[in-house]
Amino acid sequence: MNVLAFPKGKPMARGSERVEMSHGAGGRAMQRLIADVFHAAFDNAELARGEDQAVLPVAAGRIAMSTDTFVISPLFFPGGDIGALAVNGTVNDVAMSGATPLWLSAGFIIEEGFAIDDLKRIAQSMARAAKAAGVTIVTGDTKVVERGKGDGVFINTAGVGIGAPDIPLGAARIEAGDAILVSGTVGDHGVAIMAHRAGLQFETTIESDCAPLNGLIAALMASGARVKALRDPTRGGLSATLNEFAQAASLGIGIIEEAIPVRAEVFGACELLGLDPINVANEGKLVAVVDARDADAALAAMRAHPLGQEAAIIGTAHADPHHFVTMRTRIGGQRMIDWLSGDPLPRIC
Amino acid sequence: MNVLAFPKGKPMARGSERVEMSHGAGGRAMQRLIADVFHAAFDNAELARGEDQAVLPVAAGRIAMSTDTFVISPLFFPGGDIGALAVNGTVNDVAMSGATPLWLSAGFIIEEGFAIDDLKRIAQSMARAAKAAGVTIVTGDTKVVERGKGDGVFINTAGVGIGAPDIPLGAARIEAGDAILVSGTVGDHGVAIMAHRAGLQFETTIESDCAPLNGLIAALMASGARVKALRDPTRGGLSATLNEFAQAASLGIGIIEEAIPVRAEVFGACELLGLDPINVANEGKLVAVVDARDADAALAAMRAHPLGQEAAIIGTAHADPHHFVTMRTRIGGQRMIDWLSGDPLPRIC
Numbered sequence: 001m002n003v004l005a006f007p008k009g010k011p012m013a014r015g016s017e018r019v020e021m022s023h024g025a026g027g028r029a030m031q032r033l034i035a036d037v038f039h040a041a042f043d044n045a046e047l048a049r050g051e052d053q054a055v056l057p058v059a060a061g062r063i064a065m066s067t068d069t070f071v072i073s074p075l076f077f078p079g080g081d082i083g084a085l086a087v088n089g090t091v092n093d094v095a096m097s098g099a100t101p102l103w104l105s106a107g108f109i110i111e112e113g114f115a116i117d118d119l120k121r122i123a124q125s126m127a128r129a130a131k132a133a134g135v136t137i138v139t140g141d142t143k144v145v146e147r148g149k150g151d152g153v154f155i156n157t158a159g160v161g162i163g164a165p166d167i168p169l170g171a172a173r174i175e176a177g178d179a180i181l182v183s184g185t186v187g188d189h190g191v192a193i194m195a196h197r198a199g200l201q202f203e204t205t206i207e208s209d210c211a212p213l214n215g216l217i218a219a220l221m222a223s224g225a226r227v228k229a230l231r232d233p234t235r236g237g238l239s240a241t242l243n244e245f246a247q248a249a250s251l252g253i254g255i256i257e258e259a260i261p262v263r264a265e266v267f268g269a270c271e272l273l274g275l276d277p278i279n280v281a282n283e284g285k286l287v288a289v290v291d292a293r294d295a296d297a298a299l300a301a302m303r304a305h306p307l308g309q310e311a312a313i314i315g316t317a318h319a320d321p322h323h324f325v326t327m328r329t330r331i332g333g334q335r336m337i338d339w340l341s342g343d344p345l346p347r348i349c
Numbered sequence: 350m351n352v353l354a355f356p357k358g359k360p361m362a363r364g365s366e367r368v369e370m371s372h373g374a375g376g377r378a379m380q381r382l383i384a385d386v387f388h389a390a391f392d393n394a395e396l397a398r399g400e401d402q403a404v405l406p407v408a409a410g411r412i413a414m415s416t417d418t419f420v421i422s423p424l425f426f427p428g429g430d431i432g433a434l435a436v437n438g439t440v441n442d443v444a445m446s447g448a449t450p451l452w453l454s455a456g457f458i459i460e461e462g463f464a465i466d467d468l469k470r471i472a473q474s475m476a477r478a479a480k481a482a483g484v485t486i487v488t489g490d491t492k493v494v495e496r497g498k499g500d501g502v503f504i505n506t507a508g509v510g511i512g513a514p515d516i517p518l519g520a521a522r523i524e525a526g527d528a529i530l531v532s533g534t535v536g537d538h539g540v541a542i543m544a545h546r547a548g549l550q551f552e553t554t555i556e557s558d559c560a561p562l563n564g565l566i567a568a569l570m571a572s573g574a575r576v577k578a579l580r581d582p583t584r585g586g587l588s589a590t591l592n593e594f595a596q597a598a599s600l601g602i603g604i605i606e607e608a609i610p611v612r613a614e615v616f617g618a619c620e621l622l623g624l625d626p627i628n629v630a631n632e633g634k635l636v637a638v639v640d641a642r643d644a645d646a647a648l649a650a651m652r653a654h655p656l657g658q659e660a661a662i663i664g665t666a667h668a669d670p671h672h673f674v675t676m677r678t679r680i681g682g683q684r685m686i687d688w689l690s691g692d693p694l695p696r697i698c
Contacts, residue, residue, distance in 0.1 A: 025692035026584025026630070050597045052442040052580060053415035053510075055517040060409040066402035067454035067507055071492045093401040105416035107505040109458070141505075143420045145696065149500040156456045156490075158416055158507030161402075168404040231401060235375025248399045281375070343374035347494065 017116040024110070024144030034142055037116065038106075041123035042130070046138040054138035056103055062164040064099035066090055069156040073347045075122065078192050079207030082155055083125035085283060085349060088212045089234070090159040091133045095214040096230040096286065098169045098221060099161030104130065106140040106157050111150035122153065133212035135159070171248035171289075173228040178317045179295035180245075180253060181288045183216060183302050184209070184310040185261040186238050187277030189284070190348050191269045200272065202265050211284030216307045223301030225294035232286050234349055238278040239337045241287050242325045245317075252320025255337070257329045259314045278327075279340045281348045289317065366465040373459070373493030383491055386465065387455075390472035391479070395487040403487035405452055411513040413448035415439055418505040422696045424471065427541050428556030431504055432474035434632060434698060437561045438583070439508040440482045444563035445579040445635065447518045447570060448510030453479065455489040455506050460499035471502065482561035484508070520597035520638075522577040527666045528644035529594075529602060530637045532565060532651055533558070533659040534610040535587050536626030538633070539697050540618045549621065551614050560633030565656045572650030574643035581635050583698055587627040588686045590636050591674045594666075601669025604686070606678045608663045627676075628689045630697045638666065 022029040039047055046054040068089045075082045087104065094101040106126065110119065130137055167173075188209040195206050213232065220227060229249075233241040238260070246253045262270075262277045270277050284307065290298045295313050302308030325337040371378040388396055395403040419435045436453065443450040455475065459468065479486055516522075537558040544555050562581065569576060578598075582590040587609070595602045611619075611626045619626050633656065639647045644662050651657030674686040 021692040021695050022690065024584075025689060025694070026586075026589050027689040027691075029690070030584075031688075049517070049519055049521070050593070051446065051517070051519045053413045053446045053448075055411050055413050055446050055448070055513045058407050058410065058412050061407065062404050063407050063412070063509070064402045064404050065452060065454060065507075065509055066488050067456045067505070068490045069456035069458055069492045069505060071458060071494050097400065097402045097404050099402075099404070103414060105414060105507045107416045107418035107456075107507075109418055109420060109503055139415050141417045143418045143503075143696075144692075145420050145500060145503075148497065151494060151498040154458055154492075154494075154503070156416070156418060156505035156507075158414075158454045158456075158505075160412070160414055160509060164404045168398070168400070170398055170400045172398070235373075235379075237375075240375050244399070339380075340374060340376040341371065341378070342376075343370040345374070346370050347492075 019110045019112060019114045019116060019144055021112055021144055024142060030142060037120050037123050038140060041127040042137040044136050058162055062166065064094050064097040064161040064164040066093035067156065067158040068093060069154060070349060071154050071347050072349050073151065075152050077196050077208060078205050080210035081122060081125050082153065083122035084129040084210050086155040086157045087126050087129035087133060088210050088283060089349065090157040091135055091212045091214055092232045094159040094161040095217045096232060097164045099164035101135050101159050101161040101214055103138045103160045104135050104157050106137050106155060108142045109150055109154040110144050111152055112144055112147045114152055133214060169227060169229050171229050171245045174245055174249035174251060174289050174317050176251055176317055176319045177292050178228055178289050179292045179313055180255065180315040181290065181298055181311060181313050182260065183286045183308045185263045186282055186285060187262060187266045187270060187280035189282050190280035190345050191266045193348055194273055194345060195269050200269060202269065204265055206265050206269060209282055209284035211307055213286050213307065216302065216305045219305045220288060220298060220301050223297050225298035225301065226291035227288060229289040230286050234281050234283060236340050237280045240339060242337065243339050245289065246323040246325050249317065250323055251317045252323060253315060253317050253325045255315030255327050257327050259312050261310045261312050275344060281345065368459045368461060368463045368465060368493055370461055370493055373491060379491060386468050386472050387489060390476040391486040393485050407511055411515065413443050413446040413510040413513040415442035416505060416507040417442060418503065419698060420503050420696050421698050422500065424501050426545050426557060427554050429559035430471060430474050431502065432471035433478040433559050435504040435506045436475050436478035436482060437559055437632060438698065439506040440484055440561045440563055441581045443508040443510040444566045445581060446513045448513035450484050450508050450510040450563055452487045452509045453484050453506050455486050455504060457491045458499055458503040459493050460501055461493055461496045463501055482563060518576060518578050520578050520594045523594060523598035523600060523638050523666050525600055525666055525668045526641050527577055527638050528641045528662055529604065529664040530639065530647055530660060530662050531609065532635045532657045534612045535631055535634060536611060536615045536619060536629035538631050539629030539694050540615045542697055543622055543694060544618050549618060551618065553614060555614050555618060558631055558633035560656055562633065562635050562656065565651065565654045568654045569637060569647060569650050572646050574647035574650065575640035576637060578638040579635050583630050583632060585689050586629045589688060591686060592688050595672040595674050598666065599672055600666045601672060602664060602666050602674045604664030604676050606676050608661050610659045610661050624693065630694065
């Protein structure tokens with residue numbers, strides 16, 4: 001079922017209105033909610049067609065398709081909100097293939113009683129994020145669940161991008177000797193959320209790094225550097241991404257703690273919260289694996305982009321039958337970087 | 350974040366295991382859940398690549414993209430379950446454009462404590478439905494929310510199809526004089542769910558009509574009938590779809606009650622439950638609007654397909670400045686068919 005709207009009838013009153021079960025029932029109330037909240041914000045010709053699907057022109061080649069569901073709590077946080085996150089998260093997952101993200105779908109699960117003004121704020125944030133990333137929200141769906149059967153709003157986005165490389169980027173292409181780069185400071189998103197939840201005060205507010213990375217990736221690819229794999233280290237942080245790479249490539253990965261950029265406030269907050277920045281989610285950073293001969297060119301290309309100014313070469317891949325990820329620590333030791341176990345950071349995205 | 354798995358490590362024990370917050374944390378527990386439940390069921394090369402997106406070949410032309418989120422309660426019901434529904438619902442929304450659905454994404458929001466065996470059952474049902482519809486689940490995402498912040502499992506699917514017509518099918522193409530057809534009995538899905546919830550017993554169990562309609566649509570299009578618009582009458586039922594068509598086409602629509610196929614059991618249950626079958630959701634039916642000269646050919650093509658055996662011509666579009674939908678009743682009167690108001694059938698899909 002589509003969010004396709006019929007912008008007729010009285011607009012909804014402003015202020016204290018809340019989502020009711022009837023807003024998910026497929027009738028006039030749903031049509032009005034969709035028109036007033038989603039169509040008003042996302043305003044584009046495909047949605048305006050009013051069908052249950054978008055129809056989109058493609059050239060012969062390869063498209064990339066990805067999806068992500070967002071259940072972050074709280075919905076609004078320093079540096080972003082669930083709406084911006086839902087757009088950027090899927091833009092980034094599509095872009096990591098080397099494709100150009102163009103179109104998003106959006107599926108909402110709204111808890112009965114949710115304030116319509118908050119829903120509008122989220123939709124407007126999605127619209128701004130989509131514009132900034134150069135993508136269009138072309139189709140959608142709205143569901144309402146009873147009070148106590150959801151948590152405010154959950155958002156799923158799926159994305160389609162065009163022009164993916166014939167031989168897709170991916171962990172399977174990583175070879176021993178390849179350089180590992182990160183596009184900037186790690187841990188900002190997760191620490192911003194945790195600090196906000198815990199009510200921690202710092203001299204400067206720690207903000208989520210929530211951002212679309214398609215522009216940075218385009219700059220990196222344009223540099224001519226032989227890029228093997230790209231991934232955004234979200235849940236599980238840098239350590240999960242590196243372990244995924246090591247397993248999928250059947251290689252070891254060695255990183256250098258000193259080389260990993262971490263904001264001083266994030267480092268401090270991690271000490272307080274008992275977290276390691278390399279285990280903490282990012283929403284505007286990427287890990288790039290490139291041919292070692294191109295590491296400097298890749299680094300220069302990333303640093304020349306506003307979202308990659310603090311990019312760094314943090315390690316290399318090497319032969320290792322155990323596929324371990326290891327880190328040379330600041331004090332000169334060597335430690336294993338394992339997958340995170342348990343969930344110290346629930347509902348971080 | 351992808352459902353991409355690393356099928357290493359011990360498989361999970363069978364039986365009483367339940368989803369924990371750690372299954373959504375991006376670490377080893379999540380990888381194992383995804384491998385054991387989703388990859389085991391969906392088994393395909395794109396998922397096996399282990400990236401955060403699928404990369405898919407397309408010819409030059411038009412793709413169709415749609416999304417739908419499923420929050421149905423209960424999760425298992427006569428004639429289907431949330432898994433089959435999540436696949437067929439999006440397959441149908443993509444197919445209604447005239448495109449051939451090929452690829453799906455799947456996003457899961459699982460409530461902490463949900464039985465892993467039930468999740469496996471749902472994933473296996475999705476896999477069977479995907480196979481039957483000729484589509485592949487190529488990318489996905491898994492989130493876990495705390496007990497009491499969800500309701501078992503919610504599933505979003507997005508779908509992409511290829512070969513959409515250059516001039517898309519759609520309500521805007523409907524003209525006065527066009528014939529309105531329905532592909533079979535209406536109300537089966539909604540009544541099956543409501544009867545099941547209410548614990549009503551009938552001589553034969555009323556089952557959901559949950560089914561993929563892409564084959565039926567292909568048969569209809571192959572007949573050469575000039576099809577103007579197709580839509581599946583889900584939430585809000587036939588009456589919502591006809592009102593959407595009337596508004597978008599700026600026409601009136603007249604239907605004949607006697608011509609609308611309704612199962613006797615569904616009719617009886619509707620009487621008991623105070624529902625009108627034309628307001629009740631369907632999950633395996635479509636409404637087709639075709640040039641009047643092709644109505645018989647379209648009807649014959651639909652009836653020749655297993656999912657269209659009870660297809661019927663139920664009315665016509667006509668000029669009407671009010672864009673009303675009206676029905677000639679069994680007793681010879683004329684009544685307005687308005688949008689449903691309120692939500693007599695919450696969480697029907």
